[in-house]
Amino acid sequence: MALTDEVKRYLPDGIAARLKYPKLADFERPNVITTTADLVFNWARSHSVFPFQYGLACCAIEMLSSGFARYDIARYGMEVFRPTPRQCDLMIVAGTVNEKMAPVLLRLYEQMAEPKWVISMGACATSGGPFYDGYNVVNGVDKVVPVDVYIPGCPPRPEALFDGMLQLQRKIQQLTFARPEKVEPLYGADAPWHADVIGPQAQFGGRVSKKRLTP
Amino acid sequence: MSLQVGNVRIDADELAARLGRAFAGELMDVAVQEPDTVVARLAREKVKDVARRLHDLDETPIDSLTLISSVDYVTHLECVYHLYSYAANLYVELHVELPRGRPVVATVSDVWPSADWHEREAWDMMGIVFEGHPDPRRILLKDDWIGHPLRKDYVDDVRNHPYV
Numbered sequence: 001m002a003l004t005d006e007v008k009r010y011l012p013d014g015i016a017a018r019l020k021y022p023k024l025a026d027f028e029r030p031n032v033i034t035t036t037a038d039l040v041f042n043w044a045r046s047h048s049v050f051p052f053q054y055g056l057a058c059c060a061i062e063m064l065s066s067g068f069a070r071y072d073i074a075r076y077g078m079e080v081f082r083p084t085p086r087q088c089d090l091m092i093v094a095g096t097v098n099e100k101m102a103p104v105l106l107r108l109y110e111q112m113a114e115p116k117w118v119i120s121m122g123a124c125a126t127s128g129g130p131f132y133d134g135y136n137v138v139n140g141v142d143k144v145v146p147v148d149v150y151i152p153g154c155p156p157r158p159e160a161l162f163d164g165m166l167q168l169q170r171k172i173q174q175l176t177f178a179r180p181e182k183v184e185p186l187y188g189a190d191a192p193w194h195a196d197v198i199g200p201q202a203q204f205g206g207r208v209s210k211k212r213l214t215p
Numbered sequence: 216m217s218l219q220v221g222n223v224r225i226d227a228d229e230l231a232a233r234l235g236r237a238f239a240g241e242l243m244d245v246a247v248q249e250p251d252t253v254v255a256r257l258a259r260e261k262v263k264d265v266a267r268r269l270h271d272l273d274e275t276p277i278d279s280l281t282l283i284s285s286v287d288y289v290t291h292l293e294c295v296y297h298l299y300s301y302a303a304n305l306y307v308e309l310h311v312e313l314p315r316g317r318p319v320v321a322t323v324s325d326v327w328p329s330a331d332w333h334e335r336e337a338w339d340m341m342g343i344v345f346e347g348h349p350d351p352r353r354i355l356l357k358d359d360w361i362g363h364p365l366r367k368d369y370v371d372d373v374r375n376h377p378y379v
């Protein structure tokens with residue numbers, strides 16, 4: 001980093017040397033480097049979310065409807081639905097997750113590149129919904145993958161989906177390179193898969209990726 | 216055989232009479248249930264033979280199988296073959312009673328190929344075994360599912376639900 005004498009005069013003592021040779025410790029607290037980078041990265045990330053179309057049941061119709069001209073998801077920069085997990089950073093689970101689909105869903109989630117988010121759309125994906133007692137229904141996709149935003153409804157209207165996506169944008173904008181220890185764990189220590197937790201990934205603001213190693 | 220629908224102009228009563236004559240002693244209680252549906256009962260040992268002959272019937276071959284449904288009557292299970300004749304534009308329902316303890320019946324997937332997946336579904340949901348089926352796997356539930364969930368006495372096994 002080229003720091004002229006002119007610039008150095010305006011920086012606090014000691015910062016110039018540390019900017020030239022930044023140590024890992026410099027990123028533990030917010031400073032001029034991390035906050036500026038956060039701003040840029042979070043702005044970019046939150047306004048170009050690529051959703052993975054994971055329509056499993058009737059809620060998928062509302063998800064599709066929100067993509068078309070009448071509701072027009074493109075207003076929020078989230079219109080690029082992708083059919084492959086490797087090009088996506090948001091999985092919209094729209095519909096009933098059943099026991100046969102759950103391992104497939106987990107696998108597709110693991111194929112998505114970090115940082116990644118999950119929206120649980122509708123009563124079924126959130127809790128099992130009307131099929132709570134069904135013999136083949138997983139009672140909530142959060143039993144399989146970590147969920148960031150839950151959208152209630154059966155089905156939620158496209159407006160509700162947009163509201164959920166705006167909530168997700170706000171969540172993305174809170175990401176930071178610094179302070180990995182400040183990020184709240186997504187689940188309590190009593191979660192059954194706690195032993196399998198993969199540690200915080202500090203380079204992306206400590207988003208905790210929790211996976212169950214065995215289904 | 217012609218695939219033109221309804222080119223043999225007979226009604227269900229006439230078809231029932233013909234079936235009663237051609238399958239005397241095999242099809243029992245042949246009756247007309249609805250204006251276009253003939254219903255009959257059948258012993259399970261005769262399913263294979265009767266299916267083949269129904270399929271190759273003169274003039275009105277019963278050449279299409281639209282559905283196999285399975286019913287749990289608690290005392291016994293039942294397998295219902297829903298058949299259709301393009302030539303006569305009429306439906307035939309065959310009810311086959313199966314004992315609960317050993318619900319085995321011969322496959323008809325070599326007679327009507329569409330029976331393949333229906334028989335897999337009946338095995339998956341109701342536990343009816345189709346002898347000679349070319350691919351006897353589950354079709355809707357995952358392969359390691361324990362039990363057959365549409366049976367009245369089904370008890371869910373906790374091993375079916377790894378995600379809790």
Ligand code: SF4
Binds near residue numbers: 094
């Ligand atoms: S929540 Fe309602 S609309 Fe959505 S998938 Fe379930 S049953 Fe269908």
